[in-house]
Amino acid sequence: MKGVPMRLVLLGTALSRSCSCGAFQHNMPPETSLLLSHCYNRDLPRAMQTLDTMERRGVWADAIAYSELIKCCLAHKAVKEGKHVHHHIFSNGYQPKTFLINTLLNMYVKFNLLEEAQILFDKMPERNVVSWTTMISAYSYVKLNDRAMELLIFMLRDGILPNMYTFSSVLRACERLCDLTQLHSSILKVGLESDVFVRSALIDAYSKMGELLEALGVFREMVTGDSVVWNSIIAAFAQHSDGDEALSLYKSMRRAGFSADQSTLTSVLRACTSLSLLELGRQAHVHVLKFDQDLILNNALLDMYCKCGSMEDAKFIFNRMVGKDVISWSTMIAGLAQNGYSTEALNLFDSMKVSGPRPNYITILGVLFACSHAGLVNEGWYYFQSMKNLYGIDPGREHYCCMLDLLGRAGKLDEMVTLIHEMTCEPDVVMWRTLLDACRAHRNLDLATYAAKEITKLDQHDTGAYVLLSNVYANSKRWDDVAEVRRTMRARGIRKEPGCSWIEVNNQIHAFIVGDKSHPQIDEINRKLNQYIRRLTDAGYVPDTNFVLQDLGEEQSEYSLRHHSEKLAIVFGIISFPREKTIRIWKNLxxxxxxxxxxxxxxxxxxxxxxxxxxxxxxxxQDGICSCGDYW
DNA sequence: GTAGGGTTAG
Known part of the structure; x- marks a missing residue:
């Protein structure tokens, strides 16, 4: 192994250079103290003037003074002056110490001048762990992840041992599970796992790969931690739609004596959003008031109110937010659209064009969603076709999906097929499923069969395809075909997800599944339900058994319909709440x-x-009508 | 001189 002698050679070179560098530390001229004092006062013009004088007189400052001068340039965001200092340091044949070059490297990175940083890095006679880490961190920051990982390998080849700074930087750039596992074991090997920065970065990296159990493992091994580590693990679960676990971790965090900051509250709100917990979200809102100016947090609050269906609160928050960004606007537009206020959503988009930030990919999705759910086919086509010209956004899969949805709802099956063929991307399962659903709604058996075949070509186990196809047949009362689809499903081990509805009463979630008898108040619920149905029947309600998807015979069909999970949840809401309180239910289908x-x-x-x-x-x-206008 | 956590769709 020739690595060891090479390291010694490098070390030797570095020592001889540092000796020559030390030479200019003797004869420290009086200008140096003047330069330092200007730098400490952050007086850049005077500091640069002093530097010029020194250049003219042929005297040089020491590394400390130069490093302060660089800090001063950074504080003033003075790129030109920074470059001047760089050239000054290298002029007159001096060889600055690694420490000073690292400061320059850091300056270029902070100025976002990665190329300059890389050129300087390449020229460095000796690179220490800080030099490498500065570059790795710079690349991971701008998401040049492969480059960051590559640098780590070069660093190891050079015989430089990574420290906690290096690991926390490189973990952000890690994209593959195998790399992460390897990094994790290296961290354990050098004993850096208890560093809070490394731990939170590890949790975050596992979370990004969806390895939540691993993330939890890293978290649980913690003896002493800080609030960022807690925030990392809470965010991991909140981001992966496990609101329950996120909230339970949040409670443990509070019990452990940590208070919630902006990041914690953002994740808590996200958890409330995914669980539709409006009341808990309102409680979190009280804590949010402490961080009134935090944009991300306010965006999360806005989204919580939109997704929990409380548009009055959402509008209130949106109107009083200062410095709204593209996410605030997109959230509000999509929120209005999803809650059935399509016209308001499109009006808001108009105001955004006049006085808001530039719309992005996601903003347009909200706009198309609004058109789709209001049956505005022409408007939808207009926005879809103009997104490229007006905002420079190429339509992506999601936009095509929205357009297909728009056409499907409007019954324009032929246009759907044409669009699928004209798309710049290959149709995927979601798109075919959209076509299939449109065929169900508009009763086109042949096209439905075709779409279902395309889905199973792509994914034999796609539950949606089978369920939708059996619905298509059931709608036409072709029970043999329904049975055939069900047989195939059984043979392939595919099960339909049961319909489930949830409602929050007194801070407790109550879940209902079709025909469910496990709820403690089920007898009362059923009694009330029968009573309502009797009264509604007198008022002209006829159970629409077209929505029952098995050949059960009318009487049995009605029983199944009568006990759909959303009906049970509605009745339970009526029993539990006073009249003035909104009954909020969420369901999985x-x-x-x-x-x-x-x-x-x-x-x-x-x-x-x-x-x-x-x-x-x-x-x-409300009042016998629905905000969706019966178009959904 | 180098490092970690939070927001919009699906």
């Missing part, structure tokens, strides 16, 4: 047509405001 009619009628009869959130949108039921 799209609302069924019969339950939609039921909700409208019961909202009118009982004078209630009912909000049902499904995976893609919201239905606000």
């Amino acid at each position: 799209k609302i069924c047509g019969d339950c939609h009619i039921f909700a409208k009628l019961v909202a009118k009869q009982e004078q209630r405001h009912i909000v049902i959130r499904d995976p893609i949108r919201y239905h606000h039921f």
Whole structure:
């Protein structure tokens, strides 16, 4: 192994250079103290003037003074002066110490001049752990992740041992699980796992790869930590839609004596959002007031109110936010659209064009969603076609999906097929499923079969395809075909996800599944439900058994419909809340047509405001109508 | 002289 002698040679060179560098530290001229004093006062013009005088007289300052001068340039964001200092330091044949070159490197990185930093780095006669870490951190910051990982390898080859700074930087750049595992074991080997920076970076890296159990493992090994480590693990679960775990970790964090900061509250709000916990979200809002100016936190608050279906609160927050960014606007536009206020969403987009930030990819999705859910086909086409010209945004998969959805809802099946063929990307399962769903709604059996085949070509186990196809057949009462689809599903081990609805009562979540008898108040719920249905039937309600997807016979079909999870949840809401309180329910599948009619009628009869959130949108039921205008 | 956590769609 020739590595060891090489290291010795390098060390020798470095020592001889540092000796020559030390030479200019003798004869320290009086100008040096003047330079230092200007730098400490952050008086850059005078400091640069002093430097010029020194150049003219042929005297030089020491490394400390130069490093202060560089800090002064950074504080003034003075790139030109910074470069001048760089050339000054290298002029007259001096060889600055590694410490000083690192300061220059750092300056270039902070000025976002990575190329200059790299050129300087390449010329360095000796690079220490700080030099390498500065470059690695710079590349990971601008997401040139491969380059950052590559530098780590070169660094190790050079025989330089990474420290906690290096690991926390490189962990941000790590994209592959195998690399992460290797980094993790290196961290353990050098004993840096207890460093709080390394630990939080590890948790974050595992979280980004969806390895939440690993992240939790790293977290649980912590003996002493800080709030950032707690925030990392809470964010990990909040971001992966495990709101329960995020909230339970948050409680443990408080018990452990840490207080919530902006980051904690943002994750808590996100958890409330994913669980539709409006009341808990309101409680978090009280703590948010402490951090009134925090944009990210306010965006999360805004999103929470939108997603929990409370648009009055969302509008209030949005209107009083200062310095709204593109995320604030996009959140509000999508929120309005999803809650059924399509016109308001499009109006808001108009104001954004006049006085807001430049719309981005996601803003346009909200706009297309608004068009789609209001049946505005022409407007949808207009926005879709103009996004490239007006905002320079190329339509992506999601935009095509939105357009397909728009056409599908409007029953324009032919245009859907044309768009699928004209797209710049290959159609995926979601797109075919959108076509299939449109075929179900508009009863096109042949096209439905075709779409279902395309889906199974891409994914044999796509539950949605089978369920939708069996719905298509059920709608046409082709029970043999329904049975055939179900047989295939059984043979392939595919099970339909059962419909489930949730409602929050007194800070507790109550879950209902179709025909569920496990709820402690189920007898009372069923009694009330029968009572409502009797009254509604007198008022003309006819159960629409088209939404029952098995050949059960009318009587049994009605029983199944009657006990759909959303009906049970609605009745439980009515029993539990006073009349003036909005009943908020969320469910895992799209609302069924019969339950939609039921909700409208019961909202009118009982004078209630009912909000049902499904995976893609919201239905606000009041006075016998729904905010979706029966178009969903 | 080098390092960690939070927001919009699906």
